[in-house]
Amino acid sequence: MTGQEVIELIGLNRAKSLNSKSEKLLESESIVFDHVREFEVDSIYFNTDENGNSFPAVFLKRVKTFDDETLQAIADAHRKIWNYKKVLFLYVYSDTQIRIYNCSEKPLIKTQEYIDYQKELQSVEIKSYTFSDKKQLEELNMLFSRIAIDSGIVWTLEEAQFVRDKINLQRRVDKYLVESLVNTSEQLLKQGLEINFIHKIILRSLFLLYLEDRGATDEKLYSQLKKGTKSYFDILNDTKATYQLFERLEEDFNGNVFTLEKDETISAEQLQLIKKCFISGNDSTPQAKLFEDWRLFDFSIIQIELLSEIYENFLFKTDPDLKKKTGTYYTPPALVEFILNEKLPTNKTEINYNVKVLDPSCGSGIFLVESFKRLVKRYENQHKEKLTDFNKLKKLLTDNIFGIELHPQAIKVAAFSLYLALVDKLDPKNLWQKKKHRLPNLINSPNEKSLKEQGKNLFCRDTILQNREIENIEFNLVVGNPPFGTTDLLESVRNYCEKYGFAKEMVLPFLHKATKFAPNGEIALIFNTKVLTNTGGSYQSFRKWIFNDCYVESVYNFSILRNAKKNFGGQLFGDATGPISILFYQKEKPKMPSDRIAYYAPKTFIKSNVIDGLSIDFTDLKYLPREECQKPDTKIWKIAMWGGMNDWELIQRLDNSKLNSINKFTKKNKIESGVGFQLLTQKKDKPKSSETLSKLKYLDADVITRYYTADNLLRDVKKSIKTPKATKFYKDYYKIDDINKLEKLTAFRRLGDVKAFTRPHIIVKKGLEQNSICASFIENQCSFRDGVYGFYTSIENIEELYLLLSYFNSNLSTYFLFMTISSYGIEREQIMKNEYLSIPINLNEGQSLKIKKATTQVLSKLKAKNFLSNSIEKEGLEIFISKNIDSVIYESLNLE
Structure with a gap:
């Protein structure tokens, strides 16, 4: 196959040639063409959305061979596209092969020494494909075709892992320039310059380079300040000339941009650090070895x-x-x-x-x-x-x-x-x-x-x-x-x-x-x-x-x-x-x-x-009733964000009907609830002492499992001190040099609901477990931190806790809260106690008995196995829960 035939095979014959007449282009395409005419590419493939807005997705360049001269031109084109930032891929093809280049990767640093472009361009090449190899063509079509680009399949296919391994969008021009500026600022800070002054000197340089690269300053402006200078970088070699330029621009910009302070001082060596930053960024190549007049950053291209x-x-x-x-x-x-x-x-x-x-x-x-x-x-x-x-x-x-x-x-x-x-x-x-x-x-x-x-x-x-x-x-x-x-x-x-x-x-x-x-x-x-x-x-x-x-x-x-x-x-x-x-x-x-x-x-x-x-x-578009x-x-904003109007109508039915809520259920069945303890982390916190908490076993939220958590996962309450901030505070508070030397933890910021620790209880995590609510039965007394809620009752009433356990873990509860509460699925993946209490419940006596019985069986199986040992057992239990618990809940709410 010829190069053009391969381009047709992968659907990129739809790319627009840079020789296209402007009247045949969309407005958004014309703007891109104006920006990239000097990039030495032949055509651009655009992704166009349903509003008619076009976005450049791939640059294409046709070559006769991949000789040294061509590779040097590819390196130059790659540098320009990297500065442009908007496009990830450059496809360069001949009649025998195509090479895919990664335009998010920092370009080659051009030095005065000989560059082996064949070798050096490997760092920005994603893959090359030979047209005579049928398997290679199949992979090319699967990963880099028009359909693959339009669908973004390269981010999801297992076969494209090698592509994802090579692409890091944090190495694009804007990210690398900021990283370089921050690095230079840190060096200047170490040399005694004040941060606000560093901001000013770097911004002045940014402004001047934008002006220079876009042809708004010229050699005449620079040579008036110092004979023989042609650019801002020449001026930076002389501190006096640099400040004369700043003064000139303070006048030209009416004080709107440049403001000079009387006591400003900067050394020639510090100006060289700034110069190096804007030439090659964080690269360690010495200035003297860089190719003359070459720069990594091109502000005629950077938008x-x-x-x-x-x-x-x-x-x-x-x-x-x-x-x-x-x-x-x-x-x-x-x-x-x-x-x-x-x-x-x-x-x-x-x-x-x-x-x-x-x-x-x-x-x-x-x-x-x-x-x-x-x-x-x-x-x-x-x-x-x-x-x-x-x-x-x-x-x-x-x-x-x-x-x-x-x-x-x-x-x-x-x-x-x-x-x-x-x-x-x-x-x-x-x-x-x-x-x-x-x-x-x-x-x-x-x-x-x-x-x-x-x-x-x-x-x-x-x-x-x-x-x-x-x-x-x-x-x-x-x-x-x-x-x-x-x-x-x-x-x-x-x-x-x-x-x-x-x-x-x-x-x-x-x-x-x-x-x-x-x-x-x-x-x-x-x-x-x-x-x-x-x-x-x-x-x-x-x-x-x-x-x-x-x-x-x-x-x-x-x-x-x-x-x-x-x-x-x-x-x-x-x-x-x-x-x-x-x-x-x-x-x-x-x-x-x-x-x-x-x-x-x-x-x-x-x-x-x-x-x-x-x-x-437009599949993401919905029209919501204004009324x-x-x-x-x-609650329509949250519901329609994830679901459709059918979901909204269902939630309306659950929310507006005369159903009970978990809140009413717990009151009727004498189930109380409380939150766990808080550790001290700041000196202003007033410590509260508790010998009871120091003696109780502690359950960490990270080890809680749905339905049942085994006793062997309980630890000493001292293990609740995990973060660096808490560790430092308690080392200072107890005057020890190692937290492991702490004999007993008795001081807390808040004690929580101690009855929730000592009476029969189920616990519910504030956070989620694999995107589902996580409620667990704990047989023995234990404390927990404030990321966990405890629901507790008397031993005679334990079956009501079983029912609540299954109801919290049900698909219905997760769905209802996901669709209705303000933070779950939007900001923080956590659920407040009052939100748990809002879940609708409408079980009759027979349905309640079925769930209690099923929950007892679930707990027995989990206790016997000390959790499930293989996927078959787990799947079997999930089927049992679906048939004997979830289906009963759906029936109670007329959802079957």
């Missing part, structure tokens, strides 16, 4: 939008407390693109470019940069020509792009990112250096002394306080990613929530105040999903307002993606594992309101990790 991610990740990794205090997580470009595809599309029919956009928590400006670029594109759609005029671009920016941000350093990054987006459109790009083309003042920050003039676009303010200057502007679109969290709340947030009766949750005032910023406009904001599902009264008050006093168009719930493995693309917010959603709404009802709300809850992350983007599958959504206490 401007990534500047926001790079800055915020770098800042938070070097100052982690700032992230905790602000509740802020960077917004990845894919999520920004997704939101703006909905609210600010740029297809050829979109010609309205006078759209006032506000991001009320703009951070380092990613939403604003992308919005500005889209308004430029709309201007070009209207006028049928490229927009390169400085004054028109400046006016478009200052008339329409607005942001509010509390953190002064972040707002400077936002200003520079917008300057860069403007400069990137100019022709020539260095036009901004001329006196008559001064970049606009954007930042408005009365406390910032370096500003020569207050701007009217980026406000360094507390969004939630009254800001008349901003609130007098009527915005057409409000977009953004406000901070969320319930700790370290600003006084303004706390007061706002109290005023409106909302939960003290950071994001709620932003969602509410957005309607004041855009009373007649549209709003699209990211928020934490528990706002939809939390059953607390103050959360219900917010939901009553948002779904009744506003018009919600759609909700996108991405909670299921929160635990995506980092190697498979990472979480939507990096190390933020909390569930996120997007709310599309407006204050006023449209003329033709819908009685349904569109609700998307993607069930998989697979597809979104082969492509760099959020590709929506139900308007009820503050509705």
Whole structure:
């Protein structure tokens, strides 16, 4: 088979040639083509979703042979694609073979010495396939075909394990650059530089390299400062010239980006560390050995939008407390693109470019940069020509792009990112250096002394306080990613929530105040999903307002993606594992309101990790009745996230009928419940002493098994001290140097319900066991920690505990709680005691007797075997439980 025939075999003949006429391309495809024309590839395969958004998935390059010259060209193409970040795979094929390259892997470091490209490219090659080998072609078609790419099958097939072993998305350009910046910062810290100064010097370098690589600075600018210099790296060889350049740019940027302090000092050696960082990152190759004029990072390719991610990740990794205090997580470009595809599309029919956009928590400006670029594109759609005029671009920016941000350093990054987006459109790009083309003042920050003039676009303010200057502007679109969290709340947030009766949750005032910023406009904001599902009264008050006093168009719930493995693309917010959603709404009802709300809850992350983007599958779309959504206490958001309308109707029937609950059952049958003890971990904790606890055997939550836990798993209560924090505290408290020398543990933070330890009991874990509720009968007295609940009664009443044991372990209980409670399946995989007590129960006397009898038999089998010794016995017991317990429960609720 020829190379072209193989490409047809694997379905990639649908790839778009870089010679394709622009009118035959989708708008999203045209944008990609403009970015990658210099990559020395021949075609691009796009994955297109049901909304018509295309995402580049594979680059293809045809070659005659794989000789040294060709391999050098492949290495160069690979470096460019790595800097582009959006595509995982480069397919290079001749008429005899195809080689699959991993574009998430760091490129070769080019040195002055001879490079054996055949050998060195092996580190970025996933596999090569020879066309004459039928078995190889079969594997190629199975793992790397169009169907495999579209379905993301490479992440799930057992045969593709070798591919997964080679791909690590944490080695992409943005991650490696941040890692390199953090590493350099640590070296500079050790040399005595202050962290805020390090932030400034690194950010200045980032800004200058973006300008230089995009042609916005030139040799003339550098040679004016020092004769013979041609680049920023040349300037870095001279401390005096470096600061002359910074001073020049402080003047050119009106103090909006560069701010020099009088006492700044940095050595030539320290400047060389920064230079090395931006040339080859963390690589250990000495500077002198690197190929002249070669650089790993290419800021003409690294997207401007990534500047926001790079800055915020770098800042938070070097100052982690700032992230905790602000509740802020960077917004990845894919999520920004997704939101703006909905609210600010740029297809050829979109010609309205006078759209006032506000991001009320703009951070380092990613939403604003992308919005500005889209308004430029709309201007070009209207006028049928490229927009390169400085004054028109400046006016478009200052008339329409607005942001509010509390953190002064972040707002400077936002200003520079917008300057860069403007400069990137100019022709020539260095036009901004001329006196008559001064970049606009954007930042408005009365406390910032370096500003020569207050701007009217980026406000360094507390969004939630009254800001008349901003609130007098009527915005057409409000977009953004406000901070969320319930700790370290600003006084303004706390007061706002109290005023409106909302939960003290950071994001709620932003969602509410957005309607004041855009009373007649549209709003699209990211928020934490528990706002939809939390059953607390103050959360219900917010939901009553948002779904009744506003018009919600759609909700996108991405909670299921929160635990995506980092190697498979990472979480939507990096190390933020909390569930996120997007709310599309407006204050006023449209003329033709819908009685349904569109609700998307993607069930998989697979597809979104082969492509760099959020590709929506319409099988994840549901239309929820608006009337139900308007009820503050509705459970529809959680139910529809995992199930369908049949599930909602079933839960409604279970929830609304006159059924008893476990709570009523326990009261009727004199079953009490309590929680386990807590250890001391902080000096401010007041110790509580208990000789009883010190003598009781202890059951660790990790060894609890469903239905029955054997006595031989019980330990001394001293074994409850496991974490480093608890170990350190108790060593200090008892004045010992080794925790194993502790003779007796008598001091606790809370004792728990001691009766739950000493009377006949079953225990129920707060966490889950293989995604199911885990309740277990314990024959002897024992204590347990606060991650376990104890249900106990008198010895005469033991059979009622047996019934409760089986009911908790039933499929019905797991299903009901999974579908209804706020955190299970959304944020923390745990169940509160009051949630266990809410489970419906409707057993008659005969059904109760059947379950008690069956439970007795189950416990007998487990005791005899001291748990099941093989899979056949286990399967047999599961069938017995299904027939004699689960089926009886279904019958009692009329579910059979």
